[in-house]
Amino acid sequence: MINQLLNIVKPKVTEDFKFRDTEFEEIGIQLKKEIAGIFGRSLAIREVDSGSDNSPEIELVNLTAPYYDVERFGVSFVASPRHADVLIVTGAVTRNMEIAVKKTYDATPEPKFVVALGDDACGTGVFKDSYAVVGGVDQILHVDLKIPGNPPSPKDILKGLLALMEKIKNP
Amino acid sequence: MDKKEVIGLLDGNTSEGCVSEGCGGEFYADVKEENFKEIINSIKSKSLILVNLFCAENFEGYFGFTLFYVFEKRGDRNFIILKRRIEKDKTTSICEDYPAAYWYEREITDGFGVSFRGIFDDQRLFLHESYPADFHPLQKSFTNRKIEVKKTILPQEEYGFKNVFGEGVYQIPVGPVHAGIIEPGHFRFSVIGELILNLEVRMFYKHRGVEKIAEGKTPHECVKIAESISGDETIANSAAFCSAVEKISKIEVPERAIYLRTVFLEMERIYSHLGDLAGMTVDVAFPVGASPFFILREETFRHNDMLTGSRFMKGIMDVGGLKKDVSSEALSNLSVFLNKFTKRFDEALDIVRSSPSVLDRFERTGVVKKELVSTLNLTGPVARASETAIDTRIDHPYGIYEKIKPSIKVMGEGDVKTRFEVKASEIIDSANIIQKLINEMPGGSVNSKYKISDGFSLSVLESPRGQNVHWVYVKNGLVDRYKVRTPSFCNWRAIEHAVIGDIVPDFPLINKSMNLSYAGTDL
DSSP states (O other): OOHHHHHHHSSSOOOOOTTOOOHHHHHHHHHHHHHHHHHHHHHHHHEESSOSSSHHHHHHHHHTTTTOOGGTTTTTOOSSSEEEEOOEEOEETTTHHHHHHHHHHHHOOOOOEEEESHHHHHHSSSTTTOTTTTEEEGGTSSOSSOOOSSOOOOHHHHHHHHHHHHHHHOO | OOOOHHHHTTTSOGGGGGGEOOOSSEEEEEGGGGGGGHHHHHHHTTTTTTEEEEEEEEEEEEEEEEEEEEEOOOEEEESSEEEEEEEEEEOOOOOTTTTTTTHHHHHHHHOOEEEHHHSSSSSSSSSOTSSSTTTTTSTTTSSSOOOOOOOOOGGGGGGOOOOSTOOOOOOOOEEESSSSSSSEEEEEEEETHHHHEEEEEEEOOOOOOOOHTTTTTTTHHHHHHHTTTTTTGGGHHHHHHHHHHHHHOOOOOOHHHHHHHHHHHHHHHHHHHHHHHHHHHHHOOHHHHHHHHHHHHHHHHHHHHHHHHSSSSSTTTTTTTTTOOOOHHHHHHHHHHHHHHHHHHHHHHHHHHHHHHHHHHHSSSOOOOHHHHHHHHHOOOOHTTOOOOOOOOHHSSSSGGGOOOOOOOOOOOHHHHHHHHHHHHHHHHHHHHHHHHHHOOOOSSOOOOOOOOOOOEEEEEEEETEEEEEEEEEEEEEEEEEEEEEEHHHOOOOOOOOHSSSSSGGGGHHHHHHOHHHHHOOO
């Protein structure tokens, strides 16, 4: 247990990260500026899994974990599509999820943007010719940005979000 | 086990000529339709556990359907597989004796069109309402292609959930799109107030047709498909597939490759369990306690990247070994990381264990009773937390585990706290195993030249979630039938029992404590 008195006297030191990624931090700060300009300082993202192999989801969760902590740049992941600005769709859209993805898209209020995350969602990937799969997300929704990768790393996802901001500014 | 024992187990209902040993050490017994019910009775009386049930068409010259029933005898190394040839596309179900068989049988009905008399629930399993009726994708007559699906679904075609009636009882449908960043699945709760009376799980929203697209490809091409079944079981699934092919073609995997494969398998176990511990702590609203686990998990991902070039270790596994070697620099970095790992991990555990509010949420929540383990074939940490000492690495050893035995922790309460402790002890054990492997790492090449022979084999290994069963049938050098059953397929049934009597807000916690793969179930 920490001695409360020592806490007042000694300087507070948190754990030192040896893996600090300066490139990630720079992209993050740029993203924060763009979000402040376009989305009024808060970008609400709703993630929809339409049939991925769960690795893009893990990378998105890693974005919110302490190492990357993307919420400090103004990005938050929301529970309801009705609160969302951007829909991130992962996975090649399976026949069983087709209706659910469309309903989620319809429930999102305008203005909305769709990002396809991962090779499956972009229409490449091993499942693209399967009977059980529609293909990429662009087969059923209008996609504004594709982020390829199997899965894309958290840095790639952040670069993708920055590219989305550029696209929104210059349609 | 030997052939005589197998015949003894089946009470003499089969003869010496009908029992053969497979490439992976399993025993196949051809059973006749007239003796089938008796054989199932004798198997049940000897407490054998149903591990898998699948179908293959046009197997070894028989143009109809052959059903394979895979059984395990506790304490015995070898699996027993009953081969049942069926005449037409109707046969009898074994649900009366093995209730857990009905998911397997519904899967066979969807895939092949074989109907089972006496099954409890004959609704479609992995083909949801939009697929046309009489569509059976795994039949040889259907070549993989895009199909027309129904645009509208009538109310009478909708999936029927069990209804619970009473004053004040209502249903909460959750999913398939969930509130967090998680995979899709549907949970239908019947609730009174906050207390859960019944839960029905409906999966297969992510059915991508893994087994069908594997057919007709070379084993080398199929490795990528095996990796894509479930992202956080990449190594477990691809190692099981490669191991089955290697057993069929009698390929000798170089020693260095075996050591490295085991390092990857244990790394996967570490990052998977770290994610569970973090998720459980977040679900009880204690993010301070979860953060150290997230930090360690991110560092594990980065070490995966240094070892193999991919954070999920994709693209490294190959038939006959590995696609490329791992640098000694990456291995020594990993060794340095693991040296400091135990102290940091113990500190993180102390934070969680000394929080009374977390313990209050964890204890006595989501209890999985011991009797369910063998009935539903629960495996992995879920079983070990319910007083059942099973682990494929010890019961059916493979690779390095013949020499290096992992130590497993078995606890009795079966609640969330017990699963937390079991996973924590497995992480420390895996870290120790990897250190041992790095210290004893042999040199040499990591792949070998090979020629693919025809044949079929079972391959069973312990993924982070439990027992992972793959069966591969190679014909004319190409994969003719690939059956995958990840541990999540069996473990999902446990959730329906574990939540009864708990409140709805406990459900995310119980779900996370079992951490099942939706993608691994749905294929």
